[in-house]
Amino acid sequence: xxRIAEQIARHKKFLITTHVYPDGDAVGSQIALFILLKxxxxxxxLINSFxxxxxxxxxxxxxxxxxxxxxxxxxxxxAFVLDVGSKGRLGNMREHINNxxxxxxxxxxxxxDCFGTINWIDSRMSSVGELIFHLYKHMKLEIRKPEAIxxxxxxxxDTGSFQYSNTSVETHLAVSELLKTGIDHTWICNQIYxxxxxxxxxxxxxxxxxxxxxxxxxxxxxxxxxxMYSKARATEEDSExxxxxxxxxxxxxxxxxxxxxxxxxxxxxxxxxxKIDVRKIASKFGGGGHHNAAACTVNGELKVVLKNIMRATxxxxxxxISV
Ligand SMILES: [Mn+2]
Numbered sequence: 001x002x003r004i005a006e007q008i009a010r011h012k013k014f015l016i017t018t019h020v021y022p023d024g025d026a027v028g029s030q031i032a033l034f035i036l037l038k039x040x041x042x043x044x045x046l047i048n049s050f051x052x053x054x055x056x057x058x059x060x061x062x063x064x065x066x067x068x069x070x071x072x073x074x075x076x077x078x079a080f081v082l083d084v085g086s087k088g089r090l091g092n093m094r095e096h097i098n099n100x101x102x103x104x105x106x107x108x109x110x111x112x113d114c115f116g117t118i119n120w121i122d123s124r125m126s127s128v129g130e131l132i133f134h135l136y137k138h139m140k141l142e143i144r145k146p147e148a149i150x151x152x153x154x155x156x157x158d159t160g161s162f163q164y165s166n167t168s169v170e171t172h173l174a175v176s177e178l179l180k181t182g183i184d185h186t187w188i189c190n191q192i193y194x195x196x197x198x199x200x201x202x203x204x205x206x207x208x209x210x211x212x213x214x215x216x217x218x219x220x221x222x223x224x225x226x227x228m229y230s231k232a233r234a235t236e237e238d239s240e241x242x243x244x245x246x247x248x249x250x251x252x253x254x255x256x257x258x259x260x261x262x263x264x265x266x267x268x269x270x271x272x273x274x275k276i277d278v279r280k281i282a283s284k285f286g287g288g289g290h291h292n293a294a295a296c297t298v299n300g301e302l303k304v305v306l307k308n309i310m311r312a313t314x315x316x317x318x319x320x321i322s323v
Contacts, residue, residue: 001138003118004104007078008037008139014044015076015100019084020091021236022048024157024192026083027056027065029106029128032150033080034061036136045074049091053237058191059153060146068093078102081116083128085109085288106131108166110279111288126166129154133174148181152188161189164292165274202232207242207257213249215314218321220246221256223302236261247271253321254278254313258306266305269295270313276320281312 014037018026030046037044046065056062079100084107087094097103105116108131110123125131129151136143143151155175159167162175179185203224210223224239232238239259247255253276259267268285270278271293278294285308287296298305 001120001135004106004120004135005139007102007104007118008040008042011077011102012043013075013077014042015074015079016044016046016082017048017079017090017093017097018082019048019089020050022050022053022056023083023240024056025127025129025154027052027059027062028150028152028154028157029082029132030065031059031061032129032132032147032154033082033135034064035147035150036132036139036141039141045076047073047093047096049093054197055192055195055237056153058188059150068096076100078104080104080106082106083108085111086113087115089288109288109290111283124168126164126168126171127154127158129158130171130174133178143177143181145181145183148178148183149188152178152183152185153192156185156189157192161193166290197238199232199234200238203228203234203238204242204245206232207239208245211246213252214310215317217249217251218253218317219256219310219313220249220252220254221258221306221310222246224257224259226260243269243271247273253317254281256309256313258302258309260302265297265299266302267295267297268305268309269293276316278316281309281316284312285309 016030016033018030034044034046047068049068051067052062052065073096079097081103084090090097103116105119106128107121108123108125108128112121133151206228207222207224213220243255243257253273255271257269270282272278277291279289279291282289282294282296285296285298287294289295
């Protein structure tokens with residue numbers, strides 16, 4: 001944090017970016033860091049490779065986040081890259097980042113590539129939001145409502161509303177400080193979770209029809225085909241959390257969702273209960289993530305991909321449960 005504070009003091013023009021398919025931690029941390037830098041009198045651009053998901057439009061300053069199709073790429077001296085485990089997750093911002101002299105990589109993914117000039121990686125942290133909270137404290141900056149809303153969003157989404165094992169005593173202590181600013185956490189959660197578009201529910205309905213089980217009910221899996229997206233008038237964003245329905249079934253240890261994209265590649269999301277490390281499975285296919293939540297993207301025919309993923313998952317199940 002000392003090195004990061006020193007870099008902030010030394011530069012004037014900043015860029016903050018995050019991963020493809022940005023989530024609550026990605027955009028919440030991005031805006032909280034934006035507010036921090038603005039308070040230090042800096043010039044800051046927020047550019048991602050993907051558009052801001054609609055459910056996060058309530059975040060203060062969210063309108064300032066551009067996605068680079070429309071944005072003129074700035075001449076930044078320093079780029080902050082948040083919540084990105086490997087450079088591939090930067091999408092079409094990757095090349096732009098390669099041209100920036102100083103890159104500060106702030107993340108909490110185990111197995112981060114450490115692609116930055118400075119890498120602040122702490123996998124004990126629930127979220128990048130929790131890291132940015134500590135940066136505010138370290139720099140002795142008062143936390144006010146707008147950044148508290150963003151940090152709360154980052155933490156609540158990345159901990160599955162404080163249910164995942166990444167939620168620690170420190171997480172709750174940080175959140176208690178955020179609540180002291182007077183933010184309305186019920187309102188925030190209503191914005192994130194109780195604003196479901198019909199398209200999302202229709203997509204869930206179609207996906208649930210495909211729910212199947214393997215390994216004596218220990219694996220639950222579902223499919224979303226490109227046809228289903230059009231039938232439900234849904235987008236990729238609408239498929240978030242659907243995988244959890246498969247994992248939450250009684251007796252299921254690993255939930256898997258296969259999403260077919262129009263370009264022919266298949267995105268596979270994994271969720272597990274505490275015993276199984278799904279990051280290990282995803283990383284065999286070039287993906288990554290966390291112990292209980294991971295993903296990878298594979299090219300190929302759905303049938304073949306399904307067979308390979310199942311084989312790897314059963315292997316992981318056998319080695320984790322029988323021991
Ligand atoms: Mn995160």
